[in-house]
Amino acid sequence: xxxxxxxxxxxxxxxxxxxxxxxxxxxxxxxxxxxxxxxxxxxxxxxxxxxxxxxxxxxxxxxxxxxxxxxxxxxxxxxxxxxxxxxxxxxxxxxxxxxxxxxxxxxxxxxxxxxxxxxxxxxxxxxxxxxxxxxxxxxxxxxxxxxxxxxxxxxxxxxxxxxxxxxxxxxxxxxxxxxxxxxxxxxxxxxxxxxxxxxxxxxxxxxxxxxxxxxxxxxxxxxxxxxxxxxxxxxxxxxxxxxxxxxxxxxxxxxxxxxxxxxxxxxxxxxxxxxxxxxxxx
Amino acid sequence: xxxxxxxxxxxxxxxxxxxxxxxxxxxxxxxxxxxxxxxxxxxxxxxxxxxxxxxxxxxxxxxxxxxxxxxxxxxxxxxxxxxxxxxxxxxxxxxxxxxxxxxxxxxxxxxxxxxxxxxxxxxxxxxxxxxxxxxxxxxxxxxxxxxxxxxxxxxxxxxxxxxxxxxxxxxxxxxxxxxxxxxxxxxxxxxxxxxxxxxxxxxxxxxxxxxxxxxxxxxxxxxxxxxxxxxxxxxxxxxxxxxxxxxxxxxxxxxxxxxxxxxxxxxxxxxxxxxxxxxxxxxxxxxxxxxxxxxxxxxxxxxxxxxxxxxxxxxxxxxxxxxxxxxxxxxxxxxxxxxxxxxxxxxxxxxxxxxxxxxxxxxxxxxxxxxxxxxxxxxxxxxxxxxxxxxxxxxxxxxxxxxxxxxxxxxxxxxxxxxxxxxxxxxxxxxxxxxxxxxxxxxxxxxxxxxxx
Numbered sequence: 001x002x003x004x005x006x007x008x009x010x011x012x013x014x015x016x017x018x019x020x021x022x023x024x025x026x027x028x029x030x031x032x033x034x035x036x037x038x039x040x041x042x043x044x045x046x047x048x049x050x051x052x053x054x055x056x057x058x059x060x061x062x063x064x065x066x067x068x069x070x071x072x073x074x075x076x077x078x079x080x081x082x083x084x085x086x087x088x089x090x091x092x093x094x095x096x097x098x099x100x101x102x103x104x105x106x107x108x109x110x111x112x113x114x115x116x117x118x119x120x121x122x123x124x125x126x127x128x129x130x131x132x133x134x135x136x137x138x139x140x141x142x143x144x145x146x147x148x149x150x151x152x153x154x155x156x157x158x159x160x161x162x163x164x165x166x167x168x169x170x171x172x173x174x175x176x177x178x179x180x181x182x183x184x185x186x187x188x189x190x191x192x193x194x195x196x197x198x199x200x201x202x203x204x205x206x207x208x209x210x211x212x213x214x215x216x217x218x219x220x221x222x223x224x225x226x227x228x229x230x231x232x233x234x235x236x237x238x239x240x241x242x243x244x245x246x247x248x249x250x251x252x253x254x255x256x257x258x259x260x261x262x263x264x265x266x267x268x269x270x271x272x273x274x275x276x277x278x279x280x281x282x
Numbered sequence: 283x284x285x286x287x288x289x290x291x292x293x294x295x296x297x298x299x300x301x302x303x304x305x306x307x308x309x310x311x312x313x314x315x316x317x318x319x320x321x322x323x324x325x326x327x328x329x330x331x332x333x334x335x336x337x338x339x340x341x342x343x344x345x346x347x348x349x350x351x352x353x354x355x356x357x358x359x360x361x362x363x364x365x366x367x368x369x370x371x372x373x374x375x376x377x378x379x380x381x382x383x384x385x386x387x388x389x390x391x392x393x394x395x396x397x398x399x400x401x402x403x404x405x406x407x408x409x410x411x412x413x414x415x416x417x418x419x420x421x422x423x424x425x426x427x428x429x430x431x432x433x434x435x436x437x438x439x440x441x442x443x444x445x446x447x448x449x450x451x452x453x454x455x456x457x458x459x460x461x462x463x464x465x466x467x468x469x470x471x472x473x474x475x476x477x478x479x480x481x482x483x484x485x486x487x488x489x490x491x492x493x494x495x496x497x498x499x500x501x502x503x504x505x506x507x508x509x510x511x512x513x514x515x516x517x518x519x520x521x522x523x524x525x526x527x528x529x530x531x532x533x534x535x536x537x538x539x540x541x542x543x544x545x546x547x548x549x550x551x552x553x554x555x556x557x558x559x560x561x562x563x564x565x566x567x568x569x570x571x572x573x574x575x576x577x578x579x580x581x582x583x584x585x586x587x588x589x590x591x592x593x594x595x596x597x598x599x600x601x602x603x604x605x606x607x608x609x610x611x612x613x614x615x616x617x618x619x620x621x622x623x624x625x626x627x628x629x630x631x632x633x634x635x636x637x638x639x640x641x642x643x644x645x646x647x648x649x650x651x652x653x654x655x656x657x658x659x660x661x662x663x664x665x666x667x668x669x670x671x672x673x674x675x676x677x678x679x680x681x682x683x684x685x686x687x688x689x690x691x692x693x694x695x696x697x698x699x700x701x702x703x704x705x706x707x708x709x710x711x712x713x714x715x716x717x718x719x720x721x722x723x724x725x726x727x728x729x730x731x732x733x734x735x
Contacts, residue, residue: 005721011523013354016365
C-alpha cells in the first residue's frame with residue numbers, strides 16, 4: 001500500500017544541516033568505441049555508511065574503485081557523522097531525509113548503496129526517492145535479535161548503548177582476520193556514533209514501506225559476518241524478491257576488509273547488467 | 283522527432299502523449315516512464331517549466347514572484363526541494379528546480395520543444411479509445427498527426443487571462459496592463475497605479491506598487507482573509523497542516539483559524555477594507571503579510587469594484603472617482619483546451635468539464651494533470667494524479683476485468699467536489715481542492731490499482 005499523506009514531513013520538516021559528500025569523477029573509458037555514451041548511461045552511485053561510520057569508510061577503497069570503473073561515485077556522511085554537521089538528537093527520519101536530499105541533489109537518478117544500519121536508512125529512503133537501483137550491503141534492518149547477538153559477541157561495546165551511550169563494534173566484529181590487527185584496530189577507533197535516539201529506533205520492529213519506482217534491489221553480505229547472520233541476509237533478500245550474494249570469510253565492514261574488492265566488483269557488475277530505463281526516443 | 287511519415291497519421295501504438303512540459307507535464311512524463319510507458323511530450327515553448335518559465339509571453343510570473351506555500355509543502359514528493367533553500371523560494375528557484383527535475387530523470391529526450399498541439403480527437407470507431415493528436419511548430423508550419431494510446435492534458439491554467447470588460451475602458455487614456463506583463467516592477471515607479479483583482483497576484487502587485495508608485499489603489503470586489511506567511515515563527519501552511527492533522531470538524535478548524543487571524547492580523551476594516559463575507563477556506567486563500575502592513579503605512583488605498591472608466595478617471599461602484607495613469611488587471615486566468623472538441627470534455631451548462639477526481643474525463647484514456655488549486659502547493663497533488671493515471675493505464679493492459687470495476691468507481695465519483703467546505707460560487711473555484719481530502723481520495727484510487735507482480 002502506497003502512503004501518500006505524509007503530514008509530518010510537511011508540517012514539521014527536518015531542519016537543514018551541513019552534509020559531507022565526497023565525490024569521485026568517473027574515469028572515461030577511452031578504449032571502448034562507445035566510451036562517451038557509456039559514461040552517460042552509468043548512473044551515479046551514492047554510498048551511505050552505517051551508524052558510527054562516515055563517508056571516509058567508502059573513500060578508503062570503494063569510492064575510487066567505482067569511479068575507476070566508470071561510475072560517478074559519491075559517499076556521504078549522515079548528520080552527526082564524519083564531517084557532517086552535528087546532530088545529537090537526530091532520529092532515523094532525519095537520516096532518511098539526509099539521504100533523500102543528497103540523492104536528489106545529484107545530476108542524475110542515483111543508485112543508493114547502504115551498508116549496515118545505513119541499509120535501513122536507504123531502505124526507508126527508497127519509499128521517498130525513486131532510486132535507479134538499490135544495494136543493501138550487510139543490512140542491519142533492526143530488531144531485538146540483533147541486540148542479543150551483539151551483546152553476546154561484544155558485551156562491553158554494546159551494553160552502553162542500552163542506556164543511550166555509544167554503540168561500539170569490536171574490530172573483530174567488523175573485520176576478518178585477514179586484515180592486520182593494527183589496521184583493523186585503527187579503523188575501529190575512527191568510528192563515531194549515531195544519536196542515542198536513532199540507536200533506540202534501530203531496536204523497534206518495523207514494516208518497511210514499498211519502494212517507489214520499483215527499483216531492482218541487490219542484497220549482499222558475508223555468511224561469517226558476526227553482526228548480520230546469513231538467515232537475516234536471506235530474509236532481507238526475499239523481501240525484495242531475490243537471494244543474497246555471499247562473500248565468505250569477510251567481516252561486517254565489507255568496504256574496509258582485506259578483500260574489499262570482491263563485493264564492490266560484484267555490485268558494479270550487477271549495475272552494468274541492469275536494463276536501461278525509459279527506452280529510446282521515437 | 284517521431285519518424286517522418288508521409289501518410290496523414292502515424293501510429294505510435296500504446297505510447298502516451300503528454301501536452302505541455304510545465305510542472306504537471308514533467309511529472310506526468312516521469313511517472314509514465316517509470317511504469318515503462320513510452321512518452322511523447324509536446325511543449326510550445328523552447329524550455330521546460332511552463333508558467334515558471336517566466337521569460338515567455340504567456341508566463342504570469344513577475345520579477346518578484348515568490349511561492350506562497352512553503353518549501354516543505356510545495357515540493358515534489360519524491361524529489362524534495364533542497365533544504366538549504368529559504369522557506370519561500372522565488373520563481374527562479376522554482377524554475378531551476380523543474381529544470382533539475384527534468385535532467386535528473388532524463389526527461390528532455392522525450393519532449394518535443396517548439397511544438398504545439400492543434401487538435402486532439404478520439405480515433406473514430408476505435409474500441410481501444412486511442413487518440414489522434416495533431417501538432418505543428420509553434421505559430422505555424424506543417425501539421426502532423428500521430429496516434430496515441432492515451433493522452434495527458436497538462437497545458438496549465440494560468441496562461442489565458444480573464445480580461446474584464448468595464449464600460450468605457452476603450453476610451454481610457456491611461457495605460458492598461460495585464461498582470462503577467464508587469465515583468466519588471468520598476469515600471470510602477472512614480473506612477474499612479476490601480477490594481478484590480480483580489481487574488482494572490484493582485485495582492486502581490488498591490489504590494490509592489492505600494493512600495494514604488496506615487497499612489498496605489500487596490501480594487502477588490504469583496505473582503506478577504508489575508509493570511510500572513512508566518513505565524514508563531516513558522517510558515518503558516520505548516521502550522522495549518524498540523525491543525526488539519528487534529529481532524530477537527532471543519533467548522534471548528536475554521537473558527538480556530540479565524541480567531542487566530544483576528545488576534546494576529548487584526549481587524550482590517552479600520553483601514554477601509556470590507557469585512558470578509560465568507561468563512562476562511564471558502565475562497566482560495568490570499569497569503570500576504572505585507573499588504574496589511576502597507577495599509578497601515580498609508581501606502582495603499584483599498585477601493586471597491588470599478589463601475590466604469592472615463593477618459594482620465596476611473597469611477598468606482600460607490601461613486602468615488604480616482605485618477606490612475608496605470609491600471610493593472612489581475613483578474614485571474616481561465617483554463618482553456620482549444621485543441622479539444624467541446625463534446626470530448628462533456629462540459630456542464632456553465633462550460634466546466636465534468637471530471638472525476640479532478641483528473642479523469644469520460645474517456646478512460648484521456649486525463650487532466652494539474653487542473654487543481656489547493657490550500658498548499660500543488661506539485662505534490664499532481665505527482666500523485668499522474669501516478670494514478672500511469673497505474674490505471676497499466677491495469678487496463680494487464681487486467682481488463684479489474685479495470686472495469688475501477689472505472690465504474692471512477693464514474694461514481696464524477697462531479698464530486700473534494701473540498702472541506704462549501705466554496706463561494708465564484709467561477710474560478712470549480713477546481714479548488716483541500717489537500718488532505720484530495721490526497722486521501724487518490725490514495726483510495728491507488729489502493730484499487732495495485733497490480734500483483
